[in-house]
Amino acid sequence: MPIATASQTIGPYWHLMEDPSWADLTRFGATGEKITLTGAVLDGDGKPCADACVEIWQSDPPASDKFPGFGRSNTDGGGVYRFTTVKPGPVPGRGNSQQAPHIAICVLSRGLMRGLVTRAYFQGEKLNDTDPLLMSIEEPARRGTLIARPAESGTWRMDVRLQGEGETVFLDV
Amino acid sequence: MSDPLPFRPYSPGTQPPYDAPGYLGTVKRHPKQKLHPMPHTITETTGPGFSPDRFPPLTDLTAAKGKPAIGERIIVAGTITDEDGRPVPNTMVEIWQANATGRYDHPADQHDAPLDPNFHGTGRVFTDGQGRYGFLTIRPGAYPWPNHKNAWRPNHIHFSYFGPAFATRLITQMYFPGDPLLAFDPIFHAVPDEHARNRLIAVFDLDITEPDYALGYRFDVALRGHAATPMEG
Numbered sequence: 001m002p003i004a005t006a007s008q009t010i011g012p013y014w015h016l017m018e019d020p021s022w023a024d025l026t027r028f029g030a031t032g033e034k035i036t037l038t039g040a041v042l043d044g045d046g047k048p049c050a051d052a053c054v055e056i057w058q059s060d061p062p063a064s065d066k067f068p069g070f071g072r073s074n075t076d077g078g079g080v081y082r083f084t085t086v087k088p089g090p091v092p093g094r095g096n097s098q099q100a101p102h103i104a105i106c107v108l109s110r111g112l113m114r115g116l117v118t119r120a121y122f123q124g125e126k127l128n129d130t131d132p133l134l135m136s137i138e139e140p141a142r143r144g145t146l147i148a149r150p151a152e153s154g155t156w157r158m159d160v161r162l163q164g165e166g167e168t169v170f171l172d173v
Numbered sequence: 174m175s176d177p178l179p180f181r182p183y184s185p186g187t188q189p190p191y192d193a194p195g196y197l198g199t200v201k202r203h204p205k206q207k208l209h210p211m212p213h214t215i216t217e218t219t220g221p222g223f224s225p226d227r228f229p230p231l232t233d234l235t236a237a238k239g240k241p242a243i244g245e246r247i248i249v250a251g252t253i254t255d256e257d258g259r260p261v262p263n264t265m266v267e268i269w270q271a272n273a274t275g276r277y278d279h280p281a282d283q284h285d286a287p288l289d290p291n292f293h294g295t296g297r298v299f300t301d302g303q304g305r306y307g308f309l310t311i312r313p314g315a316y317p318w319p320n321h322k323n324a325w326r327p328n329h330i331h332f333s334y335f336g337p338a339f340a341t342r343l344i345t346q347m348y349f350p351g352d353p354l355l356a357f358d359p360i361f362h363a364v365p366d367e368h369a370r371n372r373l374i375a376v377f378d379l380d381i382t383e384p385d386y387a388l389g390y391r392f393d394v395a396l397r398g399h400a401a402t403p404m405e406g
Binding site for chain 2: 045058
């Protein structure tokens, strides 16, 4: 039987397949609490990654004709990605557990041989204190790298640091 | 509610590491910490669906702009399966590539080779019920890149796959058989396992080749399969 095909970098020219409207997950008429999720992707020197492809997937609200659940954003000159989406609610975890509201993030770019997966949780959610994934990260400071913080109204910000001080927790999925 | 069926871990050595020093771009972009282990949940075992109605296919890259593109026409076709050999049906595949001269129709590409006004270099196809796909394009040219002295990327086509779940997402590159540049390419060689690496090289296929029209290359791809034994949460 074939083993899974190897990954190769997305490279600097992936924008050829980009459709900027994909960064708006509400474009098909989704209802619910509209939010902006944004942040900068930074390299090991703290410099912006200006050619990254950031993809998100959320299992809540469930994908439908009106809500694709999936989005793709480029990063601008400041390394900033930006999505418009619907704020997720809690979803079941394994066993009888409950997961706090979260959005899965995959960062692809030149210099990354494979996508790096992380999650954005939302600061202030009660369920964050019992979320199985957050609880499995022992150092509180590292756990904090997965928490988006409220900025201006309706906007949540989470930077992604690929390397070094404040390095984001990336997930082995 | 029963737990979702997880996907199996990747076979050791068959995926490239993030820290691939031969590829300079990885130096400041690879995480220093280990990936944090986590069991798959509904977020990882579900994924986006794309329908051809909303995301129209573009299977002929040679005529995307009305006039024929310059270069050697080729047909690329194959099957997408999971690791158990089961076809992955109705899944979207995105394609992008350089033109015949080795130049991308992209503002960041400043290589001194001509653009072809009749070639943009993007496609989108869906697999059929048996996991088969195919498209018509131009054989992409090699091009220099600033990784090391006299560095050239081998001829390649970029591919993006979704499969059934967020955990099956795959971005890769397809290479061509007999390309002398493969021996020197740090991106290709970042895959440690030789067999896994060589599966990124398409196979010339006379059955796909259309007489008097275009050479055919087979590129079969496997996306992650489900774990053999469901884990109980």
